[in-house]
Amino acid sequence: MDRIDAMRAFVSVVIEGSFSNAATTLQLSPQLVSKYVSKLEERLAVRLLNRTTRKVSLTEAGTHYFQHAQQILLSIDEMDSQLGGLQQHPTGTLRISAPVSFALKHMGKLVTEFQSHYPFVNVDLQLNDRKVDIVDEGYDVALRIGRLKSSSLIAKQVAPIRLILCASPDYLEKHGTPEKPEDLKNHRYLHYSYTEMDTKDEIYQWLRVKNTQRSSEFQSNNGDVLVDCAIAGAGIALQPTFIASEAINSGKLIEVLPQFATGSVGLYVVYAHRKLLPHKIRCFIDFINGYYGTPPYWDKVVT
Incomplete structure (x- = not known):
């Protein structure tokens, strides 16, 4: 038995004056309302209502219980209303x-x-x-x-997030432009610390090799720094376009190996x-x- 439902049935019987009126208000059958009240009395081990064929009336215990139950139900309804308001107007x-x-x-x-x-x-x-x-x-x-x-x-x-290899025009003019992924072994790689190179992509395979060698490489945990270093001619960076697109559009960086794009x-x-x-x-x-x-x-x- 749901204690709140039983409490609500009892309070409704008292307010409405009969089981049938309470049943109409709660949209339940009179039998179910009567069952709720009887189970509540059994649980409390006390009679709450005196029943006759014509009316119901509160016992002394029922009077005390009714006062407290009514306050409890009002608090529950108020809380439900407030939470419903949070759903309509998030706070x-x-x-x-x-x-x-x-x-x-x-x-x-x-x-x-x-x-x-x-x-x-x-x-x-x-x-x-x-x-x-x-x-x-x-x-x-x-x-x-x-x-x-x-x-x-x-x-x-x-x-979607697109990743590209990019380098400055000056760097590519000085060191040459890679034409295939294995050419990356001859270039300086600007490594992003949190890159997870666990894909079978060919570019990632060569960058993994470069990262393992760690010979005169540069790494940072911030993509903006790596893009700035690439613009300054420090090497080739693998960065998302949400960082590098502005430099690409302005000509400060050039996309490298676009035909071998690493995908999104x-x-x-x-x-x-x-x-x-x-x-x-x-x-x-x-x-x-x-x-x-x-x-x-x-x-x-x-x-």
Whole structure:
């Protein structure tokens, strides 16, 4: 027996004056209402109502129970109403973890527009390129870029991410332009620390070799730094177009080996649970889905 349902049946009988009237109000059968009240009395081991063929009346114990039960039900209904309001108008703080370079270049406008749609949601955006533990570190969602491996987390792709090899015109003029992936062994590779080179892609195979050799190479855990180094002529970098597209469009960088493109990875929004998702999280997931376009605006050809 559900204690709240039984309590609600009892209170309704008292207010409505009969089992049949209470049944009509609760949209239940009189038999079920009577069963709820009887089971409640059995559980409490006390009679709450005196029943006659013409009316019901409260016992002394029933009077005390009715007063407390009515307050409890009012509190429950008020709480349900408040939670329903949260679903209609999301509130609270939304904690987001996002990659540093992507957030710096492409999340300021998104967050501003999201909060203009949902003004009662505060956003706490933390930038970190490592894969945070969403649950242990208290994040609502995380944005991740790559080819995600299976896990207990829920991941939804919200945009494709294209990776390119690129170098400055001066560097290529001085060291030559690679014509095939194996030519990369003769070039200086600017390595991104968090790159996972576990694919069978031919370019990745040669970059893995370069990374293993570590001979006069440069590495960083930040893509913007690597792109700046590539612009300065330090070597060849493998970077996403959301970082490198501006330099490519301006001629500061040239795409290398485009015919051997490594393909796309994805920008994913990752969260812990699918069921009973807080409304603030659902609203953010729906808002970011498709926000950047297909293809994303940073990949559109500049004319």
